[in-house]
Amino acid sequence: MEEPEQIKVIRIGAEAVVSRLRWNGFDLVSKHRVPKPYRIPELDRRIRDKRTLHEAKIIVELKKAGVPAPAIMLLDRSSSTIYMQYINGIELKRALDELDPIKIEKIARRLGEIIGKMHLKKIVHGDLTTSNIILDKSEKIYLIDFGLSSVTDDVEELAVDIHLLDRSLESAHHKIRERFMKHFLIGYSKIVGKNRTLEILRKVKEIRMRGRYVERSG
Ligand SMILES: Nc1ncnc2c1ncn2[C@@H]1O[C@H](COP(=O)(O)OP(=O)(O)O)[C@@H](O)[C@H]1O
Ligand SMILES: [Mg+2]
Known part of the structure; x- marks a missing residue:
């Protein structure tokens, strides 16, 4: 498996950095929830994990119901990152x-x-x-x-x-x-x-x- 290649950063938001990637022939978007220095590290990790998991679960539920959202390709809980389909x-x-x-x-x-x-x-x-x-x-x-x-x-x-x-x-x-x-x-x-x-x-x-x-x- 090749490593994802970062094409560009789309948005640096208050909570997450959204980037465009190429990975094994797929156009992907990664949404990485970044650590907040003002939070206690362990709590920070738990908050980011919870929100990342929540967002991914909701997207999966919606797709099952026929609501169009980007397909989730990979969930990396260790870095609080969702890899999803890039919508061109x-x-x-x-x-x-x-x-x-x-x-x-x-x-x-x-x-x-x-x-x-x-x-x-x-x-x-x-x-x-x-x-x-x-x-x-x-x-x-x-x-x-x-x-x-x-x-x-x-x-x-x-x-x-x-x-x-x-x-x-x-x-x-x-x-x-x-x-x-x-x-x-x-x-x-x-x-x-x-x-x-x-x-x-x-x-x-x-x-x-x-x-x-x-x-x-x-
Ligand atoms: N799957 C995707 N395909 C294409 N563009 C995307 C995708 N996900 C996010 N983007 C682009 O990145 C921007 C920021 O992503 P978003 O999930 O809305 O993060 P934020 O919480 O910072 O608003 C979106 O407004 C959109 O332009
Ligand atoms: Mg947004």
Whole structure:
């Protein structure tokens, strides 16, 4: 077996370093959770291991349920590193600036179906922004970055996913936000049902109001 060859560092985040690699003919991404010097070493190791394992498990669960996410190729617990399939594409954030409105509607609807499936499996993403959604060359959607995900069917937590998506559109893509969310919800309610969607949307509104209130008074 040859050693993985590092192609480039994609992102140095607060928690992890994400890199692109070539390994035995595969294009891979590694996500390495880095040690935090301010934590007690043993505790630090346990936290990184727990989060790495959690992220990998959630991805495997989702893939079983037909929710598109990068395939996990290898899990190196000794270094808190996940090796996964490299998705050759662009973040939704960037795609939204480039694609025509009809295509965007289709993508929004499909994303709604995907998030609906994920929520039916009681999985909440926890950081559902347009940077954590990748479109590949054939415009297939992949979800990534499950470090903050949790297993729950609490309406409030499900609503936070939709709120975060909406807010990430609000900041970067103001013009297409309404159109995107309309079509997203068509796809979402097709999977989770109309009543459940309305219930979750009521929570989304509540969360938004609370946010505004905090902004004004804080
Ligand atoms: N499997 C992957 N294929 C292609 N790009 C990826 C993959 N995983 C992560 N990336 C890229 O790296 C960035 C950071 O990865 P992410 O898991 O979101 O880490 P962070 O917790 O730092 O946000 C993503 O926004 C995406 O652009
Ligand atoms: Mg991310």
